[in-house]
Amino acid sequence: MTMANLFPYFAAILLLLNFSGVPKTASETKVVVAKPVHTIEETEESIPWNEQRQLSWTDFNGEPVGNTEAVASTSTSLGLSYKVEDNVLSYQITCNFNKPKSWGLLQTPYILAHEQGHFNITEIYARQLNKALLEYQLNPKTFKRDINAIYNIIVQQKETAQEAYDNESDHSRNKRIQQEWSDRIQKMLQDTGPWAAYP
Numbered sequence: 657m658t659m660a661n662l663f664p665y666f667a668a669i670l671l672l673l674n675f676s677g678v679p680k681t682a683s684e685t686k687v688v689v690a691k692p693v694h695t696i697e698e699t700e701e702s703i704p705w706n707e708q709r710q711l712s713w714t715d716f717n718g719e720p721v722g723n724t725e726a727v728a729s730t731s732t733s734l735g736l737s738y739k740v741e742d743n744v745l746s747y748q749i750t751c752n753f754n755k756p757k758s759w760g761l762l763q764t765p766y767i768l769a770h771e772q773g774h775f776n777i778t779e780i781y782a783r784q785l786n787k788a789l790l791e792y793q794l795n796p797k798t799f800k801r802d803i804n805a806i807y808n809i810i811v812q813q814k815e816t817a818q819e820a821y822d823n824e825s826d827h828s829r830n831k832r833i834q835q836e837w838s839d840r841i842q843k844m845l846q847d848t849g850p851w852a853a854y855p
Contacts, residue, residue: 696750703753705779711753711772718759726827730771731757732778734814736785736807745794745803749854751782770828773841774818780844781814786854 696704703715711730721729731754738747753775760767788806795802821841825834 701755703755705751705753705775705782711768711775713760713763713768715753715755716758716760716763716771717755718757720759720761727762728760728767728771729758730774732775734778734782734785734811736803738789738803740794740799743794743796745789745792745799747789747855749782749785749789751779767828769838770825770834773821773838776841776845777817777821778814780841780848781810781817782854783848783851784813785810787848787851790851 698704698709703709703711716728716730718729718731733750733752733754735750735752736747738745758771760771785807788810789803792802792806821837824830825837828834
């Protein structure tokens with residue numbers, strides 16, 4: 657299924673959410689997931705997270721930012737689109753690496769591994785979002801507010817983790833802490849494995 661085919665069903669991308677249908681009663685509502693779309697292909701601008709597709713420096717196409725201590729920067733996004741129709745909630749989650757907004761001034765394997773960690777953190781929270789939506793009991797009166805709140809909470813948790821990753825590892829300069837974070841991220845990927853097949 658192409659992205660073009662998904663647009664009629666998932667017209668809202670990232671924070672612009674689409675709502676359709678009017679649920680009748682709470683007892684008649686249910687949650688289902690759309691068909692998995694992890695087959696979304698890489699484009700000139702973005703790379704969907706995939707365990708088999710690790711980042712390389714050729715993916716970092718942005719211009720380095722001056723007046724900063726950073727020697728590289730990774731831009732990722734966690735997106736959600738959904739709809740309610742015939743008392744059914746369906747949704748699509750995306751976890752992407754942005755090529756034009758990511759850059760590397762000092763391109764070493766060690767720094768690349770740190771940047772991959774940022775992408776992996778976003779994937780962890782994509783899985784957490786899937787888990788939260790699977791567990792959500794659709795409320796016909798409050799689903800718009802509920803789902804928006806779920807998304808915002810997960811995004812805030814992701815941002816907090818991203819900041820902690822950089823701050824605690826001193827942007828990878830503290831090699832001991834960097835290794836601890838790398839191990840922690842791998843453990844979190846394993847722990848969230850049951851929710852990796854998000855739609």
